[in-house]
Amino acid sequence: MADVPPNRRSPPHPRTRRGKDTRAGLLRAAEAVIGEIGYAASSIADITRKAGIAQGTFYIYFQSKDEVFRELVVEMGRLTRGFLTEAVADAPDRLTAERRGLRAFLAFVAERPTLYNIVTEARFVAPDAYRDYYTVFARGYAQNLSAAAKEGEIRSGSAEVRAWALMGMAITLGERFAIWETGIDLDMVVDEVFDMLERGLRP
Amino acid sequence: MADVPPNRRSPPHPRTRRGKDTRAGLLRAAEAVIGEIGYAASSIADITRKAGIAQGTFYIYFQSKDEVFRELVVEMGRLTRGFLTEAVADAPDRLTAERRGLRAFLAFVAERPTLYNIVTEARFVAPDAYRDYYTVFARGYAQNLSAAAKEGEIRSGSAEVRAWALMGMAITLGERFAIWETGIDLDMVVDEVFDMLERGLRP
Numbered sequence: 549m550a551d552v553p554p555n556r557r558s559p560p561h562p563r564t565r566r567g568k569d570t571r572a573g574l575l576r577a578a579e580a581v582i583g584e585i586g587y588a589a590s591s592i593a594d595i596t597r598k599a600g601i602a603q604g605t606f607y608i609y610f611q612s613k614d615e616v617f618r619e620l621v622v623e624m625g626r627l628t629r630g631f632l633t634e635a636v637a638d639a640p641d642r643l644t645a646e647r648r649g650l651r652a653f654l655a656f657v658a659e660r661p662t663l664y665n666i667v668t669e670a671r672f673v674a675p676d677a678y679r680d681y682y683t684v685f686a687r688g689y690a691q692n693l694s695a696a697a698k699e700g701e702i703r704s705g706s707a708e709v710r711a712w713a714l715m716g717m718a719i720t721l722g723e724r725f726a727i728w729e730t731g732i733d734l735d736m737v738v739d740e741v742f743d744m745l746e747r748g749l750r751p
Numbered sequence: 752m753a754d755v756p757p758n759r760r761s762p763p764h765p766r767t768r769r770g771k772d773t774r775a776g777l778l779r780a781a782e783a784v785i786g787e788i789g790y791a792a793s794s795i796a797d798i799t800r801k802a803g804i805a806q807g808t809f810y811i812y813f814q815s816k817d818e819v820f821r822e823l824v825v826e827m828g829r830l831t832r833g834f835l836t837e838a839v840a841d842a843p844d845r846l847t848a849e850r851r852g853l854r855a856f857l858a859f860v861a862e863r864p865t866l867y868n869i870v871t872e873a874r875f876v877a878p879d880a881y882r883d884y885y886t887v888f889a890r891g892y893a894q895n896l897s898a899a900a901k902e903g904e905i906r907s908g909s910a911e912v913r914a915w916a917l918m919g920m921a922i923t924l925g926e927r928f929a930i931w932e933t934g935i936d937l938d939m940v941v942d943e944v945f946d947m948l949e950r951g952l953r954p
Contacts, residue, residue, distance in 0.1 A: 586875060588791070643952060671871060672789060679931065686927075702952040709943040710952075712927045713920045720919020721912070724889075728882065740912040748951030749846060749905040749913075 558611050571609045573599045575623055578616045583662025587617060587673045614674070621670045621677040624663055625684055631656050642696030647742045650718055654734045657722035664723060686711045717741065761814050774812045776802045778826055781819045786865025790820060790876045817877070824873045824880040827866055828887060834859050845899030850945045853921055857937045860925035867926060889914045920944065 562568050577599035582590045592613055596603045610616040635652030639645035657663060670678035689711035697704045721741065725732045765771050780802035785793045795816055799806045813819040838855030842848035860866060873881035892914035900907045924944065928935045 646952075668871060668874060682923075682927075700954055703946075703950070703954050705946055706939075706943040709924075709928075709940050710947060712923055713944050713947065716919045716921070716923020717916045718919070720885075720915055720922060724885075724915045725912075736909075737912050740909040741916050743906075743908055744913055744916065744948070744951070746951045746953045747906070748947070748949045749849070750949045751903055751906050 558615060559607070559609055562609065567608075570599075570601060570605070573601070574606065574609055574616060575620055578620050579624070579662060579666065582617060582620065582669070583665045586665070587613075587669050592616075617666075617670070618674050618677045620666060621674060621681055624666060625681045628653075628656060628663070629685065629688065642692065642699075642701040643742075643746055645692070645696075646714070646745065647738060650721075650741060651734065651738045653718050654722055654726045654737065658726040658730065658734070661727045664719075664727060682715065686715060689715060714745075761818060762810070762812055765812065770811075773802075773804060773808070776804070777809065777812055777819060778823055781823050782827070782865060782869065785820060785823070785872070786868045789868070790816075790872050795819075820869075820873070821877050821880045823869060824877060824884055827869060828884045831856075831859060831866070832888065832891065845895065845902075845904040846945075846949055848895070848899075849917070849948065850941060853924075853944060854937065854941045856921050857925055857929045857940065861929040861933065861937070864930045867922075867930060885918065889918060892918060917948075 562571050574595060577595045578590075581594045581598050585594075590613065592606050593603050595613075595616065596606050606616075610619065632649050632652055636645040636649045639648055667678065667681055670681065686708070690707040693702065693710050694707035696702045697707065721737060725734065725737050765774050777798060780798045781793075784797045784801050788797075793816065795809050796806050798816075798819065799809050809819075813822065835852050835855055839848040839852045842851050870881065870884055873884065889911070893910040896905065896913050897910035899905045900910065924940060928937065928940050
């Protein structure tokens with residue numbers, strides 16, 4: 549069965565409670581299915597079966613597998629950013645926020661290891677969605693670093709370069725210490741990284 | 752045509768100059784083809800055509816597309832590590848080596864943007880090769896950091912956590928500043944990152 553019915557535009561977002569719930573359920577099902585077996589192997593039938601709805605109902609909410617995947621990448625970004633924003637909301641200064649943010653990110657990844665499968669697969673399946681995912685992240689991150697430097701909470705420097713460097717660090721630490729191996733003392737990992745970030749490597 | 756002829760073992764490495772050259776040519780062709788169009792879309796015929804040899808000759812050197820891909824991932828790791836080792840060979844201390852290593856890595860990536868396509872695709876196509884790629888890297892990196900801490904060239908701390916953090920930083924900086932956008936002043940990027948790494952973010 550072709551994934552894209554001809555002459556269809558992207559369906560509008562649902563306005564009823566029930567419609568919103570069904571759409572959210574489809575996104576969670578897409579996350580579970582695509583995160584587990586990958587984009588190419590996943591079918592719309594797999595996703596609707598997982599969501600417990602009729603296959604035809606899918607098209608009330610999404611035009612195609614490609615569309616639900618792109619929406620999933622955008623939504624994973626929103627979820628992650630929301631989680632991190634909440635985790636650092638009460639931090640008294642930027643360095644504390646950095647530490648709490650990394651700790652929260654590692655916890656998030658440990659709970660949701662399929663996040664990496666989805667975002668990394670987007671690099672190949674939906675490159676623009678992949679770039680947007682990190683670019684939106686980096687933009688917010690750089691704004692926070694820039695504001696903190698102005699307030700004197702961190703030394704001044706390129707907020708953009710720092711944002712990408714810190715993001716990269718978190719991504720790889722998450723893969724290594726929260727996905728590949730479980731049961732690692734994540735507080736120890738965060739302590740070690742933060743010692744380096746706060747005080748530097750210079751003896 | 753099936754990729755794996757039945758009842759074949761992995762062919763032995765060639766011993767003649769000509770055999771070694773043909774094998775190396777196949778790896779370069781695999782790098783170009785798979786790096787450009789991806790593993791699934793690439794055929795052995797594409798690779799032999801690119802290498803300028805008869806398709807049947809492929810099986811003198813590799814058993815399957817899977818085998819040439821895995822060997823390519825291993826070889827990309829060797830190439831990258833060799834390039835970096837040479838770039839930092841004359842560095843008088845670890846911090847200088849870190850700086851030169853990052854600069855060299857960004858230059859390497861800018862010259863060879865398909866590196867990321869191949870290694871990242873290995874995450875899905877050959878997960879053990881993908882893990883090995885980074886694990887071998889991290890092991891060597893951690894040994895260097897550990898030795899430098901013993902010599903008092905850097906502050907002491909977990910060499911393993913630092914190695915993964917620094918690798919992650921380099922990977923993402925390479926993707927952002929050497930692949931997505933070209934013509935970026937990579938010296939500026941390295942200066943900014945090293946300011947943070949040497950002296951830390953604390954004001």
